[in-house]
Amino acid sequence: MEKKVLLKNEQIERLLSPHPLSFMKLQALSIFVIVWGIVVWWLTKFSAYTNIFAGNIWYPLILWGLVLLLVGVVASLVAIQWSIFFLYLGVFAGGIGLIFWQHWENDISLFLLVYSIAVSIGGFLIVELYRRSHKYIITNLRIIFKGGVLTKRERTVRYDKIADIDAKQGILGQIFGFGTIIPVSQSGFGLGSDKSFAAGGVEVGTKRARFFGFAGGGKELQTPIARSYYELHGVYPYKDVKQLVEDVVQSHVPTQYHKEQIEFQKQQVDIQKQMRDLLHKQVRGKPRRKTVKQTREEEDPEDKEEIEEEEETSMNAAPDKEEAFPPEQVDIQQQMKELLKKQKTVRIAEPKIEEIDEEDESQGDEKEIA
């Protein structure tokens, strides 16, 4: 199926998906709900504090809801993701709704236990579904990221456009051998900012005088950050994948020798262009309309014919004009000589054997370090 998305001459190097434990942060939300449900049930039924909860049937629900929302707020602030709070708010509201709808007020603690377990199982399944929707294809030309349960998202990064590679491995990742790799593109895709804000207010005073205090602070930090479907999230085995990505990115980076070769070719092309212009000038007394053959081919076929005719006539006419040797022609010949001299002097800087050895050694060292 993945072959459909491949380009010409493209081969799959590795097909990956996130490790089952890589979404532990999301699964932890479900774990908390289940643990808290059990604790509330134990507190109301078996603990030494049973008498407190026996006083009012709503006490277990109040305790359960308050702690759930409090943890939701704290987790949202820590993770800088308010969706956690709204998720817990939804769970709380759902619980209240079910109690009133089905009239389960008589045994709220048991309902909370069953409800917590059901919600947690649902949460686990959704996270697992979300994890399974991710697919990463590492080919010899690019990395394809796919993800999303309802809305399908896809990102493609070509290796020559990767400016930076960010890799991270948490404690769980170190233990189980998975980690996250974020390829940061030259356009800055893969970079994000962490922004947190905390504020608190206090109102002091009576009817006459009221003081309101407000304190807050914000922080914005540019970090490599991406959604799980835009990064190689929790890939296993982390070290091998990282090595593979680094290798293919490195193979797409031009070396110093390649750069010099490109520069040399550019200079040669420039000289040849100038020489062609001069030749044309020498023959026709005016510069050619199009110097590059490639662009000429793109023109209309009628124009092509015209140009070919012009060239034929110029070839025939050239010997007659050379015989005259007007001052302009002498200048052109002089310039031609200079260009030929320049062409001879510009030589490709061939890599020395020592340099090649050094490059090889440095690559070897990098591998050893890795």
Place this chain on the structure above:
Amino acid sequence: MATIPLDIDSFIGAALAPILGVVAFWFLQLCFIELQKRMLSKLRHRHEAFCRFTNFIGILFQTICHALGYAVTRSGIAAFQITVNYGKVEPKKEKTGVFEWISRSFLLFGPFFIPAGLVLLFSYVVIGNGFVFSPSAQYTFVGSLTGFGGSLFTFTNAFVRFLATIDLFNPLHVGFLFVILFFGLGIRPSYIVEGRKEKIDMIYDLKHIKSHLVQKPLYIFAIIGIIYVFYLLSLFVNPQLYLAVFSVLGLISLTAVIALLLTYLVIILIRATDEIHAHWKVVPFITLIGSYVLARVFFIYYPMKQVETVSLLVMIGSTVIITILLIKYKRTNRFKTATKMKHVRVADGKKSTSKKRTD
């Protein structure tokens, strides 16, 4: 307060007894750690992640102890890093002399006592009445030793009673069980240098400790002197104080031993499930939890005495029986060869490694 007799036994023997007791229990702890290391090394090829996890806990505690050493000596902490493979703590100021020696002592002795000490603190919450320090009847070597042993016996008795009646429906008890297992897997000194070393055993740890102690004999004499002064002071102020301090150290070692013993059960269960076919592997673990829950639910409708203990026995018994039955009938596939590997190895003259026959 009893009068103190003026003899050598009272002034030297009685001071020495708890120290010897602590050393003996610490050595016992070291032996149990060694046994756990060997059990884990046999698991490594199949449960790399589990071993890495235990290694991480060990490194975590060792690094914390090292940092604590720098904090105590006021060297400051410039860098603190923990990974699964190694931990790193760098001081802000490189202190020498006694400060360096103290921080290194924390690194070497801390992993034995600090994590277990934390478990001991937690155990006070669940078994508060077990912390009774028996006073020594006489100010003699035997009297002090009896007092030290008495304190440890009372605590062990309370601890074992708690474990026998642990209520796994009580979140506090379950939490304590997790903590004790978590710490039990990490109560061991780890090799913290980045380079890889094949064998880290008890001898390796003891060699390090010996070289550390021999390096500065003067400090050892100073410590002995301080301990003795403390003994003399406590002898006239409150004789139980000296014994209580060393009893706490003994209790820490004892807690570590109990924690290590509990982790053996986990390791044995994991090793036993390795013998079972892949699809049936989870059954013993399900039985472990399921049988306890079923037993507790059963006893809600048919109440009886010692429900927790009976439920625990049901849990352990059913898990053991199910595991044995699965090992017998659902054993995992064995590596089959045309010729017996043993003969091949004997023919090659290499008993330790298996080799494929080329002929």
